[in-house]
Amino acid sequence: MPDVRIRPLREDDVPAVERVQETGFAALDARTLPRGRPLPPRRTPEENEPWAERARHLLRTDPEGCWVAEHGDGTVVGYALALRRETLWVLASFVVRPDAQGRGVGTQLLAAAAQHGRGCLRAMLSASADPAAVRRYRLAGFDLHPQMELHGHVDRALLPVVRHVRPGTEADRDLLDSLDRRTRHAAHGVDHALLARQLRLLVVDRPSAQGYAYVDASGSPRLLAATDRRTARALVWEALAASAPDVAVSVPHVTAANQWALDVGVEARLSVATAGYLAVRGLRPPAPYVHHGSLL
Ligand SMILES: CC(C)(COP(=O)(O)OP(=O)(O)OC[C@H]1O[C@@H](n2cnc3c(N)ncnc32)[C@H](O)[C@@H]1OP(=O)(O)O)[C@@H](O)C(=O)NCCC(=O)NCCS
Structure with a gap:
């Protein structure tokens, strides 16, 4: 995507980022949930307030770990939020809008967020079942352990x-x-x-x-x-x-x-x-x- 730039997250981006997160995960659920398992209902902005509060918290504690991908017209099409606690780097959230996926935007966002973890011996994240995400994480040197619910x-x-x-x-x-x-x-x-x-x-x-x-x-x-x-x-x-x-x-x-x-x-x-x-x-x-x- 040539006309997308990666820049630090700002507080006024949080509502747009929250919508990218909701849209991205709803599309992922539709793609990956096993047949017969009902799709979770779409979340409203009010229901996503705890998520938005976490994003604002990370912007305060880890501004250097929080990045967005912005389209030439100013629209936010993706983001990565990472934090560092002592010597542990954590990827908190990472989503690219479905219509912008598969064009290298996620790779650039992950590279920016990973810079925040320079010098950390340990790293962890909870990965979705998205094959594109799994590929990125394995290429970044992560061991993958299946989760149960x-x-x-x-x-x-x-x-x-x-x-x-x-x-x-x-x-x-x-x-x-x-x-x-x-x-x-x-x-x-x-x-x-x-x-x-x-x-x-x-x-x-x-x-x-x-x-x-x-x-x-x-x-x-x-x-x-x-x-x-x-x-x-x-x-x-x-x-x-x-x-x-x-x-x-x-x-x-x-x-x-x-x-x-x-x-x-x-x-x-x-x-x-x-x-x-x-x-x-x-x-x-x-x-x-x-x-x-x-x-x-
Ligand atoms: C994961 C995500 C952020 C990646 O963003 P993106 O912009 O699509 O990422 P990129 O285009 O940089 O890279 C995607 C890679 O996955 C590969 N890929 C895409 N579909 C794939 C599939 N079905 N199987 C295997 N690899 C696949 C692409 O070829 C590309 O790899 P390459 O660059 O080495 O060829 C995005 O797909 C997303 O938002 N997914 C839904 C939300 C999610 O799962 N987020 C992660 C939560 S932990």
Whole structure:
């Protein structure tokens, strides 16, 4: 695409970038979801506000990791958002509008975002099932680990008694960062304030076992780290216990290194399906850990 230029993201680009993200993933779902699996409903701008808030957060914390591709007429046709936490580089989001794909725009965006990771020994991202994305990541030296997703309605009768899980507070931040370093070699640091604004925090803090999970309004865990599998299981059960009987929950981003999560899924009678890849460079898939889709 000759008349496309790559430039740093600005705050006033965020609504356009959010639309590129929504359009790109809706087209991807239509292309890649297994037959028989219903297409998720299209999201409204209001429903995408948490996503936009994350983009503005990254623009503040990592302006050098945030890039857009702009058409000659000023239209944003793609973007890449990356962050650096300690010595870990994370690709948070990367989309090119369907009508601009396959012409090298994604390659240029990824190269710009990757510059932000210079000097980082480790890198991770949660990849979609898009063959074009998978190709780019493998060419960039990432190892790809298939992800699974647990999904379904939780039968209240199957919930076990869970002890020692309590709501988390700001005073737990050092514990959360320590658990991050133990599992993924880098703290989430400033991202914990954003996560705590958007999600409910659960914590286990005992002398022999620690862990935390951020849980969304449906009872689905969105990020979890623990010292041991038993604590990780307790956190997922506590999350599922908050789900409404008529609302489906999901436990996304379960890698093969986290079989303990599959055990919870089996006991809770949730279905299991594969969904994209965890891509890592310089580290193994963390465990016991359920990564966040964009803050990893
Ligand atoms: C992934 C994405 C950002 C890439 O952007 P793009 O502008 O299409 O990327 P490029 O044109 O630079 O590169 C695409 C590469 O994939 C290849 N490709 C395209 N379709 C492919 C397919 N079906 N199988 C294998 N490779 C394919 C292209 O040949 C090209 O590789 P090459 O340059 O080595 O020949 C874009 O496709 C996209 O937005 N996908 C949907 C959202 C998504 O999955 N984002 C990634 C989330 S982690």
